[in-house]
Amino acid sequence: MQLKTSFFNKRFFWKSVSRFWPVWGTYFAIWVIMFPVVIVSNFRYYESSNIALQDFVLEMSLVGGLVMNLIFGALSAMAVWSFQYSARSAHGTACLPLRRESVFFSAAASGLLPMLAANVAVYLLALLAELYVGFADPSRLAFGLLINSLMTVFFFGFATLCAQLTGNVLVLPAVYAVLNFVCVGLELLVRVLLLAFVFGMNGTADNMMLRPLSPVVCIAMDCQVVNYGRWNVEPATLENVWILAVYAAVGVLMLVGALLLYRRRRMETAGDVVAVNALKPVFRWCMALGCAVCFGCLMYAILWGGSYHGMEQAFLLVCMLLLMIVGAFIGWFAAEMMMKKSFRVFRSGWGQFAVCCVLIVALMCAAEFDLFGYERYVPAPEKVVSVKIDTSGDEVVLREPENILAACEVHREVTENKAINERDAWELYGTQGDVYGEYVYFTYELSSGRTVERRYELPYRLNAPETYGSVATLQELINCGEAIAYRKQLALPVTAATVEYGSVNWRMSAQEWADALGYESAQAFACCNVLGMTRQEFDALSDDLLREKLWEAVNHYADFGTDGGYYDEYGNYYADDYYYEAYHYDGFSYTSAAHPMLAKEFPAGGVPIDKIDTLDWSRVNFWYDVVFSAEEIVELYNECIVPDMEDGTIGRYWLISDRDYYETVYAAGISFDLCEGVPGAKNDHDVRSDHFYTVPTVDSVRTNAWLADHGVTLYTIAEK
Numbered sequence: 001m002q003l004k005t006s007f008f009n010k011r012f013f014w015k016s017v018s019r020f021w022p023v024w025g026t027y028f029a030i031w032v033i034m035f036p037v038v039i040v041s042n043f044r045y046y047e048s049s050n051i052a053l054q055d056f057v058l059e060m061s062l063v064g065g066l067v068m069n070l071i072f073g074a075l076s077a078m079a080v081w082s083f084q085y086s087a088r089s090a091h092g093t094a095c096l097p098l099r100r101e102s103v104f105f106s107a108a109a110s111g112l113l114p115m116l117a118a119n120v121a122v123y124l125l126a127l128l129a130e131l132y133v134g135f136a137d138p139s140r141l142a143f144g145l146l147i148n149s150l151m152t153v154f155f156f157g158f159a160t161l162c163a164q165l166t167g168n169v170l171v172l173p174a175v176y177a178v179l180n181f182v183c184v185g186l187e188l189l190v191r192v193l194l195l196a197f198v199f200g201m202n203g204t205a206d207n208m209m210l211r212p213l214s215p216v217v218c219i220a221m222d223c224q225v226v227n228y229g230r231w232n233v234e235p236a237t238l239e240n241v242w243i244l245a246v247y248a249a250v251g252v253l254m255l256v257g258a259l260l261l262y263r264r265r266r267m268e269t270a271g272d273v274v275a276v277n278a279l280k281p282v283f284r285w286c287m288a289l290g291c292a293v294c295f296g297c298l299m300y301a302i303l304w305g306g307s308y309h310g311m312e313q314a315f316l317l318v319c320m321l322l323l324m325i326v327g328a329f330i331g332w333f334a335a336e337m338m339m340k341k342s343f344r345v346f347r348s349g350w351g352q353f354a355v356c357c358v359l360i361v362a363l364m365c366a367a368e369f370d371l372f373g374y375e376r377y378v379p380a381p382e383k384v385v386s387v388k389i390d391t392s393g394d395e396v397v398l399r400e401p402e403n404i405l406a407a408c409e410v411h412r413e414v415t416e417n418k419a420i421n422e423r424d425a426w427e428l429y430g431t432q433g434d435v436y437g438e439y440v441y442f443t444y445e446l447s448s449g450r451t452v453e454r455r456y457e458l459p460y461r462l463n464a465p466e467t468y469g470s471v472a473t474l475q476e477l478i479n480c481g482e483a484i485a486y487r488k489q490l491a492l493p494v495t496a497a498t499v500e501y502g503s504v505n506w507r508m509s510a511q512e513w514a515d516a517l518g519y520e521s522a523q524a525f526a527c528c529n530v531l532g533m534t535r536q537e538f539d540a541l542s543d544d545l546l547r548e549k550l551w552e553a554v555n556h557y558a559d560f561g562t563d564g565g566y567y568d569e570y571g572n573y574y575a576d577d578y579y580y581e582a583y584h585y586d587g588f589s590y591t592s593a594a595h596p597m598l599a600k601e602f603p604a605g606g607v608p609i610d611k612i613d614t615l616d617w618s619r620v621n622f623w624y625d626v627v628f629s630a631e632e633i634v635e636l637y638n639e640c641i642v643p644d645m646e647d648g649t650i651g652r653y654w655l656i657s658d659r660d661y662y663e664t665v666y667a668a669g670i671s672f673d674l675c676e677g678v679p680g681a682k683n684d685h686d687v688r689s690d691h692f693y694t695v696p697t698v699d700s701v702r703t704n705a706w707l708a709d710h711g712v713t714l715y716t717i718a719e720k
Contacts, residue, residue, distance in 0.1 A: 007099075009106045016110035020079040024114040027072045031122040034064055039129040050135040054235040057126070057137070059225050061144030062238065065151045066219055072115065073155030074176045077163050080111035084265070085169040104262050108255060112156050119148050140235070147238065150248040154215065157251030157258070164261040165279065167272035183213035186290065189297050196300070196316055197368045199375045199418045200454040202441065215247055273338045280339055287335035288328045288356050295327025296320055317368050324364070325357050332356065378412045379444045379452055381405045389478055390441040394653045396483040403482050410477050411442050414456050414470045421458060421470075436460055438471050438655050463658050475655040484651040491690045492674040494637045500689075502633030502672030504712055505625045510617045512713070513624060522617035526553040530622060551609040554620060626712070633672045640702040641670070641694065649699035662718035666696045668707070 038060075039046060039053070046053040123145040130136040162176045187210045194201045211218045224239045265275060274280050300320065332353050336345035366372060386399045387407045398407055414421070437457045444452040458474070460467040477483070492498050510522035519525040523546070527533045530553045541549065607615065628636070644650040654661045671693040696703050696714065704714060 077159035154251035291331025
């Protein structure tokens with residue numbers, strides 16, 4: 001009789017399944033509650049919006065599948081491979097008359113197949129739930145099942161590979177969690193650390209180079225449900241589904257790698273932190289370098305609050321090198337203690353640790369002195385497809401060749417002024433006065449498909465033009481015609497049918513408003529128009545009650561002339577005076593403090609009630625909204641605002657809020673809402689919408705003339 005080699009043992013498989021069924025039972029129960037039960041409990045909503053139900057299936061398959069498989073992939077691997085983490089069970093399994101391949105495939109199948117079976121059962125129940133609702137989409141459910149199952153294969157394969165790297169059941173989830181996030185986390189920490197030494201380093205996580213090596217982060221950021229919850233005109237789609245297929249293939253390869261490790265695994269490594277001898281030096285070096293970066297960033301945040309302003313680069317470099325060497329020491333010998341299970345680890349290993357320290361010093365010095373040319377690099381304009389410039393509160397994308405060339409020139413000017421910018425950063429921030437730091441991000445999309453990112457902070461002193469430098473050049477660039485068009489682009493046409501609400505708000509004194517609106521006094525305007533009282537209620541006020549009402553209007557609804565603050569293109573208010581705090585609501589600027597000229601008289605920041613009678617109402621200003629018809633808004637936009645934007649006189653954005661800003665920008669705002677129903681929409685919220693806001697300037701002659709013809713009195717911020 002011919003003997004056959006078996007790669008699967010049914011008895012071992014069913015023993016594992018029956019022993020650890022609570023793991024997969026819990027997995028199944030949670031899925032049932034999150035998926036079919038939710039569909040049934042919200043059947044009235046999904047009955048009226050079938051597209052919303054389709055979107056829910058896709059969103060739950062991706063997001064719910066990511067979270068559930070991340071957790072239960074590890075729990076399942078911990079369960080089926082638990083026999084190799086104690087000496088007794090490991091040796092007992094080794095004595096079985098089974099090949100290692102047979103044990104491996106039986107254990108792996110007992111962990112993976114129940115999860116896949118639970119996925120199928122859950123989606124069948126979801127199909128029944130959809131039939132209960134009255135709308136079933138088997139193809140969408142099948143696609144959701146595929147998405148979920150691809151992640152199941154990957155995360156279980158990943159956890160199985162991690163299970164072969166260690167001999168300790170408690171270390172397994174730690175290794176699994178670390179390997180899922182370590183690449184992105186370490187890259188982010190390195191970027192944060194290098195912010196202090198590399199001029200132009202971008203410390204954000206928007207475009208992490210090592211993101212594909214951190215599966216959870218990559219799936220969460222790159223596999224997006226497109227159009228989910230937005231108008232619900234067509235069912236949502238999944239972006240970059242191929243990433244899940246690639247990860248599933250990688251999961252299969254990880255199972256193959258786990259098999260190769262298991263075939264050579266020594267059972268006496270049960271209980272060891274690292275079960276593969278060849279990986280022990282790797283573990284030691286990873287612990288040392290990882291702890292060096294983490295400890296350095298932690299102490300950097302504790303000692304200096306994560307800011308290098310006020311310190312010279314040489315001092316900061318020496319401090320960070322010392323901190324990182326301390327962190328490397330902790331990581332190196334902690335790894336030794338874990339692997340040797342002893343605290344007596346300081347008698348050897350000093351030579352390799354010294355090499356580690358030299359490597360840290362070399363890398364940090366290379367970063368500080370720009371040995372790799374990172375700081376000096378500016379892309380060639382002819383190789384740039386587009387450049388996105390993101391400043392404090394504004395973002396534009398430039399594609400025209402002349403504007404790309406101008407952006408590269410601005411970028412080159414910034415890099416050439418590195419010494420000046422770094423000097424000003426630590427000198428100016430330690431002084432008193434109007435010192436600002438303007439952040440700017442350059443993001444280049446190159447013709448090769450590569451993306452280049454740089455981040456800079458450009459300090460300057462307000463009302464000192466000699467310190468503006470690159471900030472002034474940058475401000476000119478982001479106000480070119482293409483930038484204004486990008487900033488003010490609308491998703492809907494401006495027509496009488498789409499304009500839902502349009503208004504102009506501007507600031508005048510209480511006396512001017514009273515004259516314009518026909519009130520006999522500024523006090524009557526403040527009480528009736530601002531506070532909403534009727535004329536009868538106002539006439540019936542006693543002197544004391546009148547004083548209280550005026551106090552309420554002045555201290556909560558008024559502002560007192562020029563306070564040094566300014567409004568940006570988005571209507572946000574920035575106050576430069578300590579005594580002034582303001583925020584917008586319903587067209588008024590509500591304040592809780594007084595004008596600087598009154599600060600000495602009212603140092604508490606508010607006007608005392610007994611001083612109301614002494615106020616000069618020609619200095620007490622109010623914001624007020626005037627609503628215009630849709631036809632008037634269309635005329636204003638198409639015939640005035642659009643030509644002014646093409647001339648570059650409106651829609652501008654100021655980075656420097658100096659005297660030129662106050663004397664150029666009017667204390668007024670033009671805004672309107674656009675709304676358009678979607679064909680076939682079943683719900684009121686199934687509409688497209690957009691919003692437009694801009695601030696007129698002294699140069700926007702067409703817009704200013706139209707506003708004047710319609711009764712709008714314009715004052716610059718300096719005037720009011």
